[in-house]
Amino acid sequence: MADANQTIADRIQERLDDLTRAERQLALSILGNYPASGLGPLAALAKGANVSVPTVARMVQKLGYKGYPDFQADLRDELGAMAKGPIAKHETWAGAAPSEHVLNRFTEAVIDNIRNTMAHIDPDEFDEACALVADPDRHVHVVGGRITHTLAEYLFMHLQVIRPNVTHVQSTSNTWPHYLLNAKAGDVFVIFDVRRYENNTLKLAELAFARGAKIVLFTDQWRSPVHRMANVTLTSQIIVPSAWDSATTIMLLAESMISAVQTQNWEDTKDRMQELEGIFDKTRLFRKFT
Amino acid sequence: MADANQTIADRIQERLDDLTRAERQLALSILGNYPASGLGPLAALAKGANVSVPTVARMVQKLGYKGYPDFQADLRDELGAMAKGPIAKHETWAGAAPSEHVLNRFTEAVIDNIRNTMAHIDPDEFDEACALVADPDRHVHVVGGRITHTLAEYLFMHLQVIRPNVTHVQSTSNTWPHYLLNAKAGDVFVIFDVRRYENNTLKLAELAFARGAKIVLFTDQWRSPVHRMANVTLTSQIIVPSAWDSATTIMLLAESMISAVQTQNWEDTKDRMQELEGIFDKTRLFRKFT
DNA sequence: ACAAAATTGTGAAAAATTTATCATCCGCAT
DNA sequence: ATGCGGATGATAAATTTTTCACAATTTTGT
Numbered sequence: 001m002a003d004a005n006q007t008i009a010d011r012i013q014e015r016l017d018d019l020t021r022a023e024r025q026l027a028l029s030i031l032g033n034y035p036a037s038g039l040g041p042l043a044a045l046a047k048g049a050n051v052s053v054p055t056v057a058r059m060v061q062k063l064g065y066k067g068y069p070d071f072q073a074d075l076r077d078e079l080g081a082m083a084k085g086p087i088a089k090h091e092t093w094a095g096a097a098p099s100e101h102v103l104n105r106f107t108e109a110v111i112d113n114i115r116n117t118m119a120h121i122d123p124d125e126f127d128e129a130c131a132l133v134a135d136p137d138r139h140v141h142v143v144g145g146r147i148t149h150t151l152a153e154y155l156f157m158h159l160q161v162i163r164p165n166v167t168h169v170q171s172t173s174n175t176w177p178h179y180l181l182n183a184k185a186g187d188v189f190v191i192f193d194v195r196r197y198e199n200n201t202l203k204l205a206e207l208a209f210a211r212g213a214k215i216v217l218f219t220d221q222w223r224s225p226v227h228r229m230a231n232v233t234l235t236s237q238i239i240v241p242s243a244w245d246s247a248t249t250i251m252l253l254a255e256s257m258i259s260a261v262q263t264q265n266w267e268d269t270k271d272r273m274q275e276l277e278g279i280f281d282k283t284r285l286f287r288k289f290t
Numbered sequence: 291m292a293d294a295n296q297t298i299a300d301r302i303q304e305r306l307d308d309l310t311r312a313e314r315q316l317a318l319s320i321l322g323n324y325p326a327s328g329l330g331p332l333a334a335l336a337k338g339a340n341v342s343v344p345t346v347a348r349m350v351q352k353l354g355y356k357g358y359p360d361f362q363a364d365l366r367d368e369l370g371a372m373a374k375g376p377i378a379k380h381e382t383w384a385g386a387a388p389s390e391h392v393l394n395r396f397t398e399a400v401i402d403n404i405r406n407t408m409a410h411i412d413p414d415e416f417d418e419a420c421a422l423v424a425d426p427d428r429h430v431h432v433v434g435g436r437i438t439h440t441l442a443e444y445l446f447m448h449l450q451v452i453r454p455n456v457t458h459v460q461s462t463s464n465t466w467p468h469y470l471l472n473a474k475a476g477d478v479f480v481i482f483d484v485r486r487y488e489n490n491t492l493k494l495a496e497l498a499f500a501r502g503a504k505i506v507l508f509t510d511q512w513r514s515p516v517h518r519m520a521n522v523t524l525t526s527q528i529i530v531p532s533a534w535d536s537a538t539t540i541m542l543l544a545e546s547m548i549s550a551v552q553t554q555n556w557e558d559t560k561d562r563m564q565e566l567e568g569i570f571d572k573t574r575l576f577r578k579f580t
Numbered sequence: 581a582c583a584a585a586a587t588t589g590t591g592a593a594a595a596a597t598t599t600a601t602c603a604t605c606c607g608c609a610t
Numbered sequence: 611a612t613g614c615g616g617a618t619g620a621t622a623a624a625t626t627t628t629t630c631a632c633a634a635t636t637t638t639g640t
Contacts, residue, residue, distance in 0.1 A: 013410065020587060021512070028511050028527075032406055036370035039329045040363070041627060052589045057629065068628065069596080073330070079369075080326035101413050102553070106546040107404060114397060123391050150444040157437065158534060242549040243563065244448065248542045256396040259532040263392070273533065310617060331597060342619040347599065358598065359626085587636070596627065605618070610611100 008078055009034050015063065022051045023059045038075050042068045105241055113237040113249045120235060121253075129216045129232040130260040132188045136268075138214070139165045139187045141179060145201050146172050148192035151218070151250055155190065158258045162269045171201040180204070185212030193217065193224035194238060194245060205229050218250055298368055299324050305353065312341045313349045325365050332358045395531050403527040403539045410525060411543075419506045419522040420550040422478045426558070428504070429455045429477045431469060435491050436462050438482035441508070441540055445480065448548045452559045461491040470494070475502030483507065483514035484528060484535060495519050508540055 012027050019027055029049030030038050037045055046053045060071040133140055140159060144152025149170050156168040169179045183189075189208045193201045202225055205215060209229040217230035220238045227233040236249040262269050302317050309317055319339035320328050327335055336343045350361040423430055430449060434442025439460050446458040459469045473479075479498045483491045492515055495505060499519040507520035510528045517523045526539040552559050 022588060025512070028406075028410075031410065032527075033370045036366045039366055039369070041359075043627070053627095054590090054629080055588065058588090069331075076326045076329055079329070080323050102550045103408065103411065103413060103416060103546050106549055107408055107542065110542055110545075111401065111404065114401065118393065118397055121393065123393060126393060147444075147447065150440045150447070153443075154440040154537065157440070240545065240549065242545070243552055243559070244548070246545055247444065248538055248545060251541050252397065252400055252538050255400075255530065255532070255536055255538060256393050258534070259396055259530065260392045262533055269533070312618065332599095333597070343597095344599085344620090345618065348618095582640085583638100584640095585636105585638075587634105589634075590632090592630085592632105594627105594629070596625105596629105598623105598625070598627105600623075601621085603618105603620085606616095607614105609614085 008038075008075060012063065019059065019062070022055045023062070025049055026051050026055060026059055035075050035079060039072060039079075109240040110246055110248050113239065113246060114252060116237040117235070117249050117253070125232050126234065126257075127260075129234060130257055130264070132214050132216060132231070133159070133190060133257065134163070134261040134264040135188070136163055136165070136265070137186075139167070139183070141167050141169050141183065141187065141189045141208075141213075143169045143171055143176075143189055143191045143201065143204060145170075145193055145198040147247070148194060148218075148250075151247055151254055152190075152192050154251065155254045155258065159261070161272055162258070162262050162265050169204070171198060171204050176200070176204055180207050180211070183208055183211050183213055187211075187213040188216060189213050190216045191218070191224075191226055191230070192250070193226050194220040194247075194250070195222055195224075197224045197226075202226055218253060220245065220250075298328075298365055301353065309349065309352070312345045313352070315339055316341045316345060316349055325369055328365050329362060329369075399530040400536055400538050403529065403536060404542060406527040407525070407539050407543070410527075415522050416524065416547075417550075419524060420547055420554065422504050422506060422521070423449070423480060423547065424453070424551040424554040425478070426453055426455070426555070427476075429457070429473070431457050431459050431473065431477065431479045431498075431503075433459045433461055433466075433479055433481045433491065433494060435460075435483055435488040437537070438484060438508075438540075441537055441544055442480075442482050444541065445544045445548065449551070451562055452548070452552050452555055453562075459494070461488060461494050466490070466494055470497050470501070473498055473501050473503055477501075477503040478506060479503050480506045481508070481514075481516055481520070482540070483516050484510040484537075484540070485512055485514075487514045487516075492516055508543060510535065510540075 009031055012031060016024060016027060026045070026049040030045070037048060042056050043053055046056045049056075057068055060068050063071065065071040065074065132138065140163070142152045142156040142159065144150070149172070152170075153168055156166060159166045167179060169176050187208075189205065191201060191205055193205075205217075205226040206229065209215060215226070215230040215232075217224060217226050217233045219227060219233060219235055221235055223233065223235060234253055236253055238245040238247070238249055240246040299321055302321060306314060306317060316335075316339040320335070327338060332346050333343055336346045339346075347358055350358050353361065355361040355364065422428065430453070432442045432446040432449065434440070439462070442460075443458055446456060449456045457469060459466050477498075479495065481491060481495055495507075495516040496519065499505060505516070505520040505522075507514065507516050507523045509517060509523060509525055511525055513523065513525060524543055526543055528535040528537070528539055530536040
């Protein structure tokens with residue numbers, strides 16, 4: 001049966017490389033909510049992992065079991081042995097790394113940030129921001145600073161697919177005054193600004209504001225001075241055990257916004273995506289599979 | 291099905307008095323090694339409790355289930371909820387927004403991704419990757435593709451502060467072959483590649499590999515083909531309710547790496563940061579306060 | 581670009597598990 | 611004692627689940 005002191009999850013993990021694509025997809029699904037999913041009927045497991053029924057049967061045989069019921073029996077044994085100790089033991093279920101490891105300390109901090117951020121966000125404000133960004137009649141300018149320009153670009157890249165009339169402005173570059181020439185009342189500026197807050201960004205915001213543009217601000221818990229001019233301020237908590245701040249929570253918010261905007265503009269987005277796919281296929285930039 | 295916050299074990303315990311002799315005998319057996327025994331076949335459970343098969347069927351119906359499989363499903367759900375641990379509990383982070391709101395659905399997915407990713411990562415491999423990236427004798431090339439170049443740039447930006455000899459290569463640009471000219475054995479390539487995997491990235495990895503460079507790969511659960519050449523592969527789960535994938539988990543990993551590398555090189559980093567601060571002060575790019 | 585090998589999925593057969601039916605048993609009151 | 615009612619268990623029917631054989635598809639090597 002199993003080697004002593006090695007869970008079935010470990011063994012699956014170990015043999016991940018020997019598995020084929022569909023099998024790996026299945027394996028990850030099993031590990032995904034382990035061990036519950038493996039204890040249900042084979043068909044349910046297959047469906048959950050989006051693979052066919054025989055793939056499951058084949059994989060468990062590859063793992064050395066006579067059949068699926070045999071595999072389940074082993075899982076139950078493991079569960080039985082485990083139940084003697086506390087089930088929620090961190091190392092066993094939550095992660096492979098010891099709790100002192102950077103990975104865990106960092107992750108814990110980030111999850112804490114997320115929790116805090118979500119607790120303070122006003123969904124109506126968020127929706128308002130999304131509505132502004134989704135409105136095809138408004139030109140959207142995405143603005144980032146020294147650190148945040150990566151986030152800005154990420155948002156920009158996706159918005160570009162979803163809708164027309166999006167530009168990316170880098171406040172640290174000296175070309176941004178040119179962009180403002182084209183800005184008119186009703187345009188939207190999505191501004192990323194976290195500490196240390198940048199003078200350029202503030203100036204840009206002021207000018208945009210003076211021209212009657214709407215401002216959506218992504219900032220940290222100490223709030224960029226831009227927030228005085230912002231129509232919507234989305235505040236993220238960004239503290240982590242490091243000399244820098246974390247951008248992860250802000251990215252989560254940005255991605256949520258992308259998802260929301262995409263849903264609102266889905267009819268258009270669909271067409272634009274298909275077009276994009278077509279272009280990619282022609283340029284052979286991407287591999288079709290694997 | 292079940293009352294919130296009440297395990298099935300609790301409910302069985304509670305109704306112990308309503309049960310007949312054989313049923314009680316069975317119930318105690320279930321509770322005996324809970325929940326493993328309840329997840330096996332009905333016949334095995336009956337045998338283990340020394341009762342007949344129909345007794346089991348009758349008891350689960352008495353407990354309010356439609357049949358034995360229904361009972362098992364509930365057990366599995368409970369097990370799944372328990373294994374996910376306190377992080378995934380919605381109440382612990384869901385804030386002001388209603389649970390159907392994009393923000394909450396998205397956040398839930400991302401937290402799930404994080405949990406999954408951390409469960410699969412081998413801390414030793416992670417450490418190995420960090421050691422490679424931290425080694426000042428090796429030149430580090432950070433490589434990103436169409437979507438991931440923002441992540442690559444983010445990592446690059448921070449590494450630049452932490453250590454010398456870092457370059458950022460964009461695999462989608464046609465300048466990358468030039469960078470390879472300077473690459474020598476022992477150099478490190480940190481490559482970001484998520485689906486759809488890019489041919490350029492793969493080519494670049496192949497050439498770097500041929501030149502004897504070390505490869506650290508950030509990829510998704512379906513694993514870029516680059517992983518065959520990688521010394522360390524860091525796999526993230528990136529599924530979210532959207533037409534696109536999420537980069538948040540990958541960013542978390544990248545930030546963790548930054549944090550780890552920074553700690554290892556702290557003496558140097560400190561000096562470099564101070565220098566950087568000095569330059570910023572001179573250029574008045576940032577605001578001192580507020 | 582082609583052919584061979586491998587992977588994956590579909591549908592039917594086989595095996596198992598679960599449910600239903602009914603006879604038996606036990607405790608209990610008359 | 612004996613007959614009654616509920617509880618229990620053996621067996622058969624029904625359903626579900628698993629396994630098997632084969633076809634379609636995809637990947638890999640030349």
